[in-house]
Amino acid sequence: MAADLTGTTAVVTGGNNGIGRALAVGLAKAGADVAIWARNAERNAQTVAEIETFGVKALGVSCDVTDEQAVIAAMDETVATLGPLGCFVANSGISIETPIVDMSFDTWRHVLATNLDGAFLCTREAARRFVDQGVGGSMIVVSSTISRYGGAGMAAYGASKTGVLGLGRTLAVELARHRVRCNVLVPGWTKTAMNEHLQADERFVRATSGRTPVRRWAEPEEFHDIAAFLADPSLTFHTGNEVIVDGGYTIY
Numbered sequence: 360m361a362a363d364l365t366g367t368t369a370v371v372t373g374g375n376n377g378i379g380r381a382l383a384v385g386l387a388k389a390g391a392d393v394a395i396w397a398r399n400a401e402r403n404a405q406t407v408a409e410i411e412t413f414g415v416k417a418l419g420v421s422c423d424v425t426d427e428q429a430v431i432a433a434m435d436e437t438v439a440t441l442g443p444l445g446c447f448v449a450n451s452g453i454s455i456e457t458p459i460v461d462m463s464f465d466t467w468r469h470v471l472a473t474n475l476d477g478a479f480l481c482t483r484e485a486a487r488r489f490v491d492q493g494v495g496g497s498m499i500v501v502s503s504t505i506s507r508y509g510g511a512g513m514a515a516y517g518a519s520k521t522g523v524l525g526l527g528r529t530l531a532v533e534l535a536r537h538r539v540r541c542n543v544l545v546p547g548w549t550k551t552a553m554n555e556h557l558q559a560d561e562r563f564v565r566a567t568s569g570r571t572p573v574r575r576w577a578e579p580e581e582f583h584d585i586a587a588f589l590a591d592p593s594l595t596f597h598t599g600n601e602v603i604v605d606g607g608y609t610i611y
Contacts, residue, residue: 361389361587362389362587362588362590362591362593363389363390364386364389364390364391364445364446364587364590364591364592365390365391366390366445367386367390367391367392367445367446367590367592368391368392368393368394368437368438368441368442368443368444368445368446369383369386369391369392369393369394369445369446369447369448369590370393370394370396370434370437370444370446370447370448370485371383371386371393371394371395371396371448371450372396372397372422372424372448372449372450372451372477372481373396373397373424373450373451373452374393374395374396374397374406374448374450375395375397375399375402375403375405375406375419376397376399376402376551376552376553377549377551377552377553377579378450378501378546378549378551378579378582379397379448379450379451379501380406380579381579381580381581381582381583381586382448382450382499382501382544382582382583382585382586383395383406383410383448383586384406384409384410384413384580384583385582385583385584385585385586385587386446386448386586386587386590387410387413387415387417388413388583388587389586389587389590390413390415391415391445391446391590392415392416392417392418392441392442393410393415393416393417393418394417394418394419394420394433394437394440394441395407395410395417395418395419395420396420396422396424396433396437396451396481397419397420397421397422397451398421398422398423399421400419400421403419403420403421404419406419407419416440416441418436418437418440418441420433420436420437424451424473424477424478424480424481425472425473425476425477425480427480430480430481430484431484434484434485434488438488443488443492443494444485444488444489444492444496445496445497445590445592446496446497446498446499446590447481447482447485447489447496447497447498447499448498448499448501448586448590449477449478449481449482449485449498449499449500449501449523450499450501451473451474451477451478451481452473452474452501452503452516452519452520453469453470453473453474453516453553454470454513454516454553454554455469455470455515455516456512456513456516457512457514457515458511458512459512459514462514462515466515467514467515469515470515470516470519471515471518471519471522473519474516474519474520474522474523475518475519475522475523475526478500478522478523478526479526482498482500482526482530482541485498486498486530486534486539489534489537489539490534490537490539493537494538495537495538495539495540495592495595496538496539496540496592497539497540497541497542497589497590497591497592498527498530498534498539498540498541498542499541499542499543499544499586499589499590500523500524500526500527500530500541500542500543500544501523501543501544501546502520502521502523502524502527502543502544502545502601503516503520503545503546504545504546504547504548504603504605504608504609505517505520505521506520506521506524506545507545507609508609523543524543524601527541527542527543527599527601528543528599531598531599532599535598538595540594540595540597540598541598541599542589542597542598542599542600542601542602543600543601543602544582544585544589544602544604545601545602545603545604545605545609546577546582546604546605547571547576547577547603547604547605547606547608547609548567548568548571548576548577548605548606548608549576549577549578549579549581549582550576550577550578550579551579558576564576567608570608570611571605571606571607571608571611572606572607572608572610572611573606573607574606575606576606577604577605577606581604582604585602585604589602
C-alpha cells in the first residue's frame with residue numbers, strides 16, 4: 360500500500376540537489392507539502408517549481424544549517440507558511456577529499472560543521488517542534504555507506520556520516536515517548552553532482568559497480584519511494600532502523 364502523506368508538512372535540508380532533491384520530490388509525489396532548506400536560492404526555486412507540479416505546496420528557504428539562528432528562523436517560516444511539522448529530513452552534506460596527512464584543521468571543521476553540527480542543529484529544532492505539537496512525526500537522518508567501509512581521503516566526511524548514525528539512533532530512543540520516529544537512510548553509490556568527478560573516472564565506476572550486486576550506481580529517482588516509506592505516519596513501530604539502499608554494496 361503506497362504511503363499517503365496528504366496534509367503532511369515536510370522539510371528537506373539540502374533538498375535542492377542530488378539525493379536530497381529526490382527525497383523532496385518523493386515526499387511531494389506522496390502528497391506532502393515540502394520546504395526546501397538550502398543556501399542556493401536559484402536551485403531552491405527550481406526544486407519548488409518541480410514539487411508544485413504534483414499539486415502540493417512548496418517553499419524554498421535560504422538557510423545555512425551551520426547557523427543556529429538561521430535554522431530557527433527557517434523553521435518559523437516553514438511552519439507559518441505550510442503548517443505544523445510532520446516530517447523532517449536532515450540531508451545537508453558536503454565532501455572535501457583530502458589525504459589525512461594534508462588535511463587542515465579548517466577543512467576538517469568545515470565538513471563536520473555542515474554534516475554533523477548542521478544535522479544536530481536541525482534535528483534539535485525539529486524535535487522541539489514535534490514535542491511542542493504533541494502529535495508525533497517522522498525524522499530521517501541521511502548518512503552514507505562510507506560509515507561502513509571508510510574511504511581514502513574521506514576522513515572528515517566519513518567521521519561526519521558515522522556521527523549522524525549515533526545521532527539518529529539517539530533521537531529514535533529519546534523521542535519515542537513523544538511518538539516521533541527517527542530512521543537513518545544509508546545510500547550507496549548514486550549519480551549526483553557531488554560525485555561527478557568520480558562518475559567521470561571509468562575505472563572507478565567499473566570497480567564500484569563490480570562490487571555492487573546489481574552492477575550499477577543508483578539513479579536519484581530511486582529514492583522517491585524510500586522517502587515516502589520512511590515518512591509514512593502509519594508505520595508507528597518503525598524507528599531506530601538503518602535503511603541501507605546500496606544495491607547490496609555493503610554485504611558483498
